[in-house]
Amino acid sequence: MGSVTQPPRPRKGLLRSALASTPVLPILPPTMPIQIFNSLTRQKEAFAPLDPAGKRVLFYACGPTVYGKFHIGNARTFVMTDVVRRWLVKRGHDVQFAMNITDVDDKIIRKANDEGVASEVIAARYTDYFLSMLERLGNMGGVIHPKATQHIPQMVTMIADLVARGHAYATPDGSVWFEVGSFRDYGKLSRMPLDEMKQGERVDAAQQQLKRSPLDFALWKGAKEGEPSWPSPWGNGRPGWHIECSSMSMEALHSQTIDIHSGGSDLRFPHHENEIAQSECATGKRFARYWMHMGMLDIEGMKMSKSLGNVKNIDEVMEFIDPLILRYFFMSAKYGDKIDYTESTIHQCQSAMERMITADQSARRILGTDSPTDWNSDEELQATWNEFAAGMDDDFNSPRALAAIAKSVTLLNTRIANENDKASIARATALLAELREALGISGELVRKNTGGLGDEEIESLIAQRTQAKKDRNFTLADQIRKDLLGKGVQLEDSRTGTIWKRV
Ligand SMILES: [Zn+2]
Known part of the structure; x- marks a missing residue:
């Protein structure tokens, strides 16, 4: 396949996020491999990256379509992805992390037409919004953010390869379709019966007639009046959504096979199923080795939906809930499980964060100019670290990690009660700081949840x-x-x- 077999090109079009660069976390070598629940095999597996040295990890996460604000459920997915990335880094991996930005799409075009502006204006506005929200949520920087509009030639090459290999066909309207029936393994991720699958993309009746099967999906969409388009061997048009991720993941990570691919569980079908089909048919190689899916978020026991009117945009939520508390809340459930956003849970998370911060502040008042010190020699603290690490090694079990943090706060408070032993307070303070850093919950609260108003x-x-x-x-x-x-x-x-x- 042209786009990846050529020698590496300069990374034109790969936007490095403007966020602070990746913090250097102290590295602790793992005693056991990290276990990952692989959505493809539906089993926990010992994680072993492709890199023979076991160090470099190629990690791709589906990013946003930038046409509007994102909601608290999306925020949870992005934060939990960062939690996974942080732990891999903490365990000594050199994580190459890419998250795409879909900046050409039906929804962007519709919004641009509504506002009477070019779709670039909409895409630029919500890309800025997206990056600033990630920063406020405490996600690490240093992310490779490939943009769809800057990778069109690579996508065209991949589509041409699929046509040449007999997995795709063009129709007279200038579109190109992936022929689902040509890939024997189609459905291996979602494990849905073929007759229950629906692609869910907007295809008009005339196009439906042209397709060989209703299940075939668009790789390339023939140009329509008033839409952005690019040249291709099939005429002007624009890429389908799924091909973007297949192409950009390989391009951004410089490999036809990547280690980890993640996204919200709502993307498992059809998006990820289609990514596998396109990629594996184009390269003849396995696409992603570990698939990770982030669970959905309910609001007070109800599914979040426009029709129920309970969709909460992340910037609005952060108006009154501190980002640290939100992050804590997201981690209070396992990444793959459903999480319920309720007032009482948020209050519990706030109390836990406040307890943590109060203990740290009290300790630092006692320590004065003395710094927190190495905790490794302290058996009690070592045991708490081990509990934390065992939780995170076990498929990034953040609730277990948070329980270990709560324990370390209790230990610190006990030591604070005995002010005489400054050295032991210094060690416990250092451990707490390190555990918080590992999850991205360092820092102070900038916003109180409620002002305690009656x-x-x-x-x-x-x-x-x-x-x-x-x-x-x-x-x-x-x-x-x-x-x-x-x-x-x-x-x-x-x-x-x-x-x-x-x-
Ligand atoms: Zn994707």
């Missing part, structure tokens, strides 16, 4: 705001609304007055 205080502030509006003092009215939101109280004006809820 109902009466809230009602009184709303009355002040109503009066301010009557007085046409909209600056004050708006300030009161913002202050309340900062304390976790959301106002909604209706014809009958202002209603409020804790959010």
